[in-house]
Amino acid sequence: MTTGLRERKKLRTRRALGAAALELAVRHGLAEVTVEQIAEAADVSPRTFFNYFSSKEEAVVAADLERAGEMVDRLATRPADEPVLESVRAVTRAMLGEPGARRKEWVRQVRLVRANPALVPHQLAAYAAIEQRLAAVIAERAGMGADDLYPALTATAVMAATRVATTRWLDSDGRTELADGIDEALDLLTTGLGHPPSRAP
Amino acid sequence: MTTGLRERKKLRTRRALGAAALELAVRHGLAEVTVEQIAEAADVSPRTFFNYFSSKEEAVVAADLERAGEMVDRLATRPADEPVLESVRAVTRAMLGEPGARRKEWVRQVRLVRANPALVPHQLAAYAAIEQRLAAVIAERAGMGADDLYPALTATAVMAATRVATTRWLDSDGRTELADGIDEALDLLTTGLGHPPSRAP
DNA sequence: CCGCAAAAATGCAGACTCTGCAAGTTCGCG
DNA sequence: CGCGAACTTGCAGAGTCTGCATTTTTGCGG
Numbered sequence: 001m002t003t004g005l006r007e008r009k010k011l012r013t014r015r016a017l018g019a020a021a022l023e024l025a026v027r028h029g030l031a032e033v034t035v036e037q038i039a040e041a042a043d044v045s046p047r048t049f050f051n052y053f054s055s056k057e058e059a060v061v062a063a064d065l066e067r068a069g070e071m072v073d074r075l076a077t078r079p080a081d082e083p084v085l086e087s088v089r090a091v092t093r094a095m096l097g098e099p100g101a102r103r104k105e106w107v108r109q110v111r112l113v114r115a116n117p118a119l120v121p122h123q124l125a126a127y128a129a130i131e132q133r134l135a136a137v138i139a140e141r142a143g144m145g146a147d148d149l150y151p152a153l154t155a156t157a158v159m160a161a162t163r164v165a166t167t168r169w170l171d172s173d174g175r176t177e178l179a180d181g182i183d184e185a186l187d188l189l190t191t192g193l194g195h196p197p198s199r200a201p
Numbered sequence: 202m203t204t205g206l207r208e209r210k211k212l213r214t215r216r217a218l219g220a221a222a223l224e225l226a227v228r229h230g231l232a233e234v235t236v237e238q239i240a241e242a243a244d245v246s247p248r249t250f251f252n253y254f255s256s257k258e259e260a261v262v263a264a265d266l267e268r269a270g271e272m273v274d275r276l277a278t279r280p281a282d283e284p285v286l287e288s289v290r291a292v293t294r295a296m297l298g299e300p301g302a303r304r305k306e307w308v309r310q311v312r313l314v315r316a317n318p319a320l321v322p323h324q325l326a327a328y329a330a331i332e333q334r335l336a337a338v339i340a341e342r343a344g345m346g347a348d349d350l351y352p353a354l355t356a357t358a359v360m361a362a363t364r365v366a367t368t369r370w371l372d373s374d375g376r377t378e379l380a381d382g383i384d385e386a387l388d389l390l391t392t393g394l395g396h397p398p399s400r401a402p
Numbered sequence: 403c404c405g406c407a408a409a410a411a412t413g414c415a416g417a418c419t420c421t422g423c424a425a426g427t428t429c430g431c432g
Numbered sequence: 433c434g435c436g437a438a439c440t441t442g443c444a445g446a447g448t449c450t451g452c453a454t455t456t457t458t459g460c461g462g
Binding site: 004006034035036046050054056 | 417418419420
Binding site: 083084085120121122124125128142143144147149150152153154156157160161163164165167168171181184185188189190191192193194195196197 | 321326348358372382395
């Protein structure tokens, strides 16, 4: 087992801090929340907070980073001969299907980011970190290096597709299905962006 | 004319601050530079610095934001019946061709970002701002709304392509031509990411 | 040319962020 | 058990960033 009591406790603390940050930010507004409050809510000292995150923004975004990381992990387990974008499709649908309380948490977080432009840079930074890992997975599939153009570009494009679809879904305010939006975006990437899609079917 | 003396002076101050921030960061390392030093170098008070930028990171990245904005402006002047990705190609080549001292400045800046991960979020935030405008231009071309999927996704994808190509170009350390890399990336987007490109020609 | 109202720049106080360092505490391995 | 590594914590200090009141510039109409 890779999980000593030590590691588990650290993870719990980390999550507690992230959750507290999100909770407080949603309730009082990001700007009104101080690191001291977050630390107190998670029952650690302010100094300890900074041992885990370098800012409250990072803490708020941490859960999403973890989530995206899990997505890449799952991607790595898909059959190697499946086209990459198909794998993404499958994993996305799977993750969107399962959710319990985590999904609600995620939606709150995404909404918070929209409401606080100050969070955007941090969210993007988190995604950028994931992109690296995603590129590695794609590269392996394609039998290329992680720094070849195709894997790198595909990784960013996939993240972009997800982001755009998510944004549109939020804007639609429940009138669309997120998984469908992501499918549509992935379709566009698959067939190429050379021309606008012909009129809706 | 839209440019009163007032506006011009403001722009000059803004640029002076950005340039000073970049210069100092390159010379002494980003972490070693304080807002006070930047302000002094630009001959304004520290307080004034914050009237223009909300952090030194933002100041460092400002020039690139301006540059990207110019790119979108030029894009808007291309013939409306030209395929979007072709327009991007043309504008990119044009801007990469012209440069005088500005290009060197840009390269320094991009290198600085690579060396300081702390800048990544800010760089990405700048690009995200541009994406909005880019999406609007693309939407107009395609006769769609700026929040339709195609324009939004294409805009992010184009930015992503540029970013990836730039990164790869930097890594290649002068052994490749940036414009070629961007072309290649745009080709991929045009033909679709469904399959890895067949072996090199 | 003059003087005025708007726009900018500035100084200052104060709250908060974040880091290094030097203790304490806790955990798990032998 | 008992020790060393890993964590947490407190503290001091430099720096960031904001609001507010004040002073300086600038553009304009008379």
